[in-house]
Amino acid sequence: MMITAAWWRPLDNGQVACDLCPIACRLREGQTGPCATRANHEGTMVPLHYGRIVSSAIDPIEKKPLYHFHPGSPILSVAAPGCNLHCMFCQNWNISQNGEARTLKTSPTDLVAMAQAEESVGIAFTYSEPLVWYEFVKDTAGIVREKGLKNVLVTNGYLNPEPLAELLPLIDAANIDLKSMDDVFYRKICKARLEPVLASIRQFREAGVHLEITNLLIPGHNDRDDQITALVDFVAGLDQDIPLHFSAYHPAWKLNAQPTPPATLQRARELAAGKLKYVYLGNTNSSEGRDTVCPDCGTVVVERSGYRGVGKLTDGDRCPGCGARIPVVVN
Numbered sequence: 001m002m003i004t005a006a007w008w009r010p011l012d013n014g015q016v017a018c019d020l021c022p023i024a025c026r027l028r029e030g031q032t033g034p035c036a037t038r039a040n041h042e043g044t045m046v047p048l049h050y051g052r053i054v055s056s057a058i059d060p061i062e063k064k065p066l067y068h069f070h071p072g073s074p075i076l077s078v079a080a081p082g083c084n085l086h087c088m089f090c091q092n093w094n095i096s097q098n099g100e101a102r103t104l105k106t107s108p109t110d111l112v113a114m115a116q117a118e119e120s121v122g123i124a125f126t127y128s129e130p131l132v133w134y135e136f137v138k139d140t141a142g143i144v145r146e147k148g149l150k151n152v153l154v155t156n157g158y159l160n161p162e163p164l165a166e167l168l169p170l171i172d173a174a175n176i177d178l179k180s181m182d183d184v185f186y187r188k189i190c191k192a193r194l195e196p197v198l199a200s201i202r203q204f205r206e207a208g209v210h211l212e213i214t215n216l217l218i219p220g221h222n223d224r225d226d227q228i229t230a231l232v233d234f235v236a237g238l239d240q241d242i243p244l245h246f247s248a249y250h251p252a253w254k255l256n257a258q259p260t261p262p263a264t265l266q267r268a269r270e271l272a273a274g275k276l277k278y279v280y281l282g283n284t285n286s287s288e289g290r291d292t293v294c295p296d297c298g299t300v301v302v303e304r305s306g307y308r309g310v311g312k313l314t315d316g317d318r319c320p321g322c323g324a325r326i327p328v329v330v331n
C-alpha cells in the first residue's frame with residue numbers, strides 16, 4: 001500500500017510543493033527531493049522510506065550523545081537513508097547522502113517490539129536525518145509513547161515550525177547539531193540556512209523537550225574563538241543548564257580539513273567555562289570532558305568510561321556531595 005506524505009500541496013501544473021522543510025521544493029512528476037526521502041508520484045507526494053531502515057543498533061544513550069537523559073541506558077537506534085542538508089563534512093554520508101542505500105523492511109510495531117525485547121529505554125531516530133523520515137518517525141513515536149518508552153531525535157533541526165509543532169509532543173529528548181552561528185557556513189558547507197535551525201532549537205525548548213546541543217569543531221571552518229563564543233552565548237542565552245557537546249571532526253566525504261586537535265576541544269571548553277554549566281568533549285580518546293560534575297561542589301555525579309555512564313546521583317537527581325539538583329532526566 002502506498003503511503004501519502006504529510007505536509008505537501010498539489011500545484012496546478014502537476015507539480016507538488018513540499019512544506020516539510022525550509023528548502024521548500026517544487027517537485028515535477030517523478031522527481032525526488034534533494035533529501036532523497038520524498039518524491040512526486042503521479043501528482044502525490046510520497047515518503048520513500050516509510051517502513052524501511054538502513055541502520056539499527058542498540059547503543060548506549062551516551063553515544064547519541066545524550067548525557068543528561070537516562071544515563072547508562074541502552075537505546076534502540078534506527079535510521080533511514082537521506083538528509084535535507086548536504087554538509088561537506090558529513091560523518092555519516094554513506095547513509096545520509098545515499099538515497100539508494102540498501103534498506104530492510106520494518107514497521108512501527110516491529111520496531112517498538114524490538115525496543116521492548118532489548119529492554120531499551122526507547123527509540124532514537126538518529127545516524128541520518130530523522131525529521132525528513134517524518135511520517136514513519138511520527139507513527140512509530142506514537143506507539144513508543146503508548147508502551148511507556150521514550151522517543152529521542154538526533155537531528156539537524158531543519159524543519160518548518162508547523163510540522164515540528166505536530167511532532168514535538170511525542171518527543172522526549174533531542175540532541176540538535178548546531179554546526180556554526182555563521183549563516184555563510186550553513187550556506188556554503190551545508191546548503192542550508194542558520195536561522196531555521198536556531199528557531200527549531202527554541203521551539204524544542206519551548207515544547208519542553210529535553211535538549212542537548214552538539215557542535216562539531218572543524219579546523220579552519222568554525223573553530224575561531226569568536227565563532228565558538230557566539231555559539232556558547234546562544235546556548236547560554238537559552239539556558240545555562242543545556243549540555244553542550246564539542247565534538248572532534250575527522251575528514252569525511254567532501255571535506256578534507258585536518259582532524260580537530262585535542263587543544264581545540266580544550267580551548268572550546270575553556271571559552272564556555274563560566275557561561276555553561278555542562279560542557280562535554282566527544283569523538284576523542286581523552287577522558288577529559290566526559291564526566292558530569294556538580295557545578296556547585298565539583299563532585300562527579302555521572303562517571304563515564306567510553307560511552308558507558310554510571311550515575312552516582314541520589315534521590316534521582318541530587319548531587320551526592322552537596323545535595324544540589326542536577327538537571328539529569330532519570331524517569
Ligand code: SF4
Binds near residue numbers: 022023024033132
Ligand atoms: S523535505 Fe525534502 S522534498 Fe521537502 S522541502 Fe525539504 S528537501 Fe525538499
